Amino acid sequence: MNVLDLYQFNLHFVFQSYTGVDQGDNFVGSFPKGFGYGPEEHDSDIGASGGDEKPRILLMGLRRSGKSSIQKVVFHKVSPNETLFLESTNKIVKDDVSNSSFVRFQIWDLPGHIDFFDPTFDSENIFGGCGALIFVIDAQDDYMEALVRLHSTVERAHKINPNIKFEIFIHKVDGLLDDHKIETQRDIHQRACDDLEDAGLEKVSLSFHLTSIYDHSIFEAFSKVVQKLIPQLPILENLLNILISNSGIEKAFLFDVVSKIYIATDSSPVDMQCYELCCDMIDVVIDISCIYGIRDDGAFDSQSAAIIKLNTNTVLYLREVNKYLALVCILREDNYEKQGLIDYNFQCFRKSIQEVFEVQQNSAAGNSNDVLMSNGIIDKSRLTNT
Numbered sequence: 484m485n486v487l488d489l490y491q492f493n494l495h496f497v498f499q500s501y502t503g504v505d506q507g508d509n510f511v512g513s514f515p516k517g518f519g520y521g522p523e524e525h526d527s528d529i530g531a532s533g534g535d536e537k538p539r540i541l542l543m544g545l546r547r548s549g550k551s552s553i554q555k556v557v558f559h560k561v562s563p564n565e566t567l568f569l570e571s572t573n574k575i576v577k578d579d580v581s582n583s584s585f586v587r588f589q590i591w592d593l594p595g596h597i598d599f600f601d602p603t604f605d606s607e608n609i610f611g612g613c614g615a616l617i618f619v620i621d622a623q624d625d626y627m628e629a630l631v632r633l634h635s636t637v638e639r640a641h642k643i644n645p646n647i648k649f650e651i652f653i654h655k656v657d658g659l660l661d662d663h664k665i666e667t668q669r670d671i672h673q674r675a676c677d678d679l680e681d682a683g684l685e686k687v688s689l690s691f692h693l694t695s696i697y698d699h700s701i702f703e704a705f706s707k708v709v710q711k712l713i714p715q716l717p718i719l720e721n722l723l724n725i726l727i728s729n730s731g732i733e734k735a736f737l738f739d740v741v742s743k744i745y746i747a748t749d750s751s752p753v754d755m756q757c758y759e760l761c762c763d764m765i766d767v768v769i770d771i772s773c774i775y776g777i778r779d780d781g782a783f784d785s786q787s788a789a790i791i792k793l794n795t796n797t798v799l800y801l802r803e804v805n806k807y808l809a810l811v812c813i814l815r816e817d818n819y820e821k822q823g824l825i826d827y828n829f830q831c832f833r834k835s836i837q838e839v840f841e842v843q844q845n846s847a848a849g850n851s852n853d854v855l856m857s858n859g860i861i862d863k864s865r866l867t868n869t
């Protein structure tokens with residue numbers, strides 16, 4: 484069920500600006516031209532060299548476990564039902580996700596049948612430049628074979644690159660009852676860790692996520708994977724903490740608009756319903772922009788903003804941070820009375836984010852990590868509550 488239905492809210496839009504897109508080629512709900520991850524999808528033979536310095540995320544797992552579906556749903560806006568007809572992947576499929584400075588990486592979808600001992604499988608290159616390895620396990624199937632495969636994959640990958648982060652997606656949990664989900668996660672966790680311990684690899688840490696393409700869990704899990712690859716994460720979290728504590732905001736997410744993965748949030752726990760609500764708000768804003776927008780170079784600009792008042796005395800507040808990032812906040816209606824303060828604090832927040840970008844660029848140009856560390860601390864006095 485759509486979360487928006489649950490809340491039965493009265494919709495009050497305040498579009499301070501919606502500079503939209505050309506309507507000719509796009510129907511409502513689609514992403515406008517030039518507002519996607521781009522068609523840079525390459526097929527590659529096993530062992531072909533990547534030759535790109537962007538962080539790499541590998542999608543691995545047995546055949547039909549759901550790897551390609553995850554990639555298509557999260558990064559190409561394919562609807563979950565359409566994945567029923569996806570063909571099996573026979574080669575490594577590389578997908579370049581470069582839509583913002585914070586979210587720049589490649590996803591490599593590896594076929595389920597890969598043989599590590601095949602001489603054409605260049606594991607040094609494939610695991611060597613990899614930031615995170617997502618191993619997908621089909622929770623609706625017998626997972627014993629998948630666990631054996633997971634173990635050999637982790638063993639091999641860790642030997643080549645000890646810095647890889649291993650993320651286990653216990654996938655297709657939409658078919659399981661709540662109790663069964665928890666029990667499956669516990670069992671897989673236990674067995675996978677026991678296997679590693681037996682092999683003397685107890686120091687290798689695995690993270691587990693319950694996922695499905697039929698709800699927001701896959702976006703949430705991907706958000707967490709991507710966040711681990713963002714060196715500026717502590718700075719971003721700190722900025723969000725300062726923003727919410729000075730503005731009477733309950734929860735704030737910094738969203739990558741296209742994928743709807745959140746690249747940072749404040750340090751209060753993430754409630755799935757809040758996350759879904761914020762995702763739905765982004766969809767609504769894009770749809771409205773597509774219908775009523777007047778510009779053809781993107782759905783947003785720096786002045787774009789939207790406010791939705793729910794009949795639960797809650798306000799959703801969305802502001803564009805830049806072309807790719809949006810701040811989405813949830814706050815009580817009473818606190819929204821100080822809109823000027825929130826707007827002012829947001830401007831400071833946005834400026835600080837830009838500084839983080841600039842420092843990152845300077846750092847890349849000067850090839851100095853020190854620059855990032857020394858200049859990355861944002862001046863707290865810019866977020867004021869006076």
Ligand SMILES: Nc1nc2c(ncn2[C@@H]2O[C@H](COP(=O)(O)OP(=O)(O)OP(=O)(O)O)[C@@H](O)[C@H]2O)c(=O)[nH]1
Pocket residue numbers: 544545546547548549550551552553563565566567568569570571572573593594595596654655656657658694695696697
């Ligand atoms: N119920 C359910 N089915 C899913 C989910 N994710 C993927 N599937 C289905 O699983 C089947 C296999 O998905 P693929 O994405 O082709 O699997 P794959 O791992 O890429 O397969 P190979 O390319 O053969 O390695 C498809 O019919 C999908 O619709 C999910 O979250 N829930």
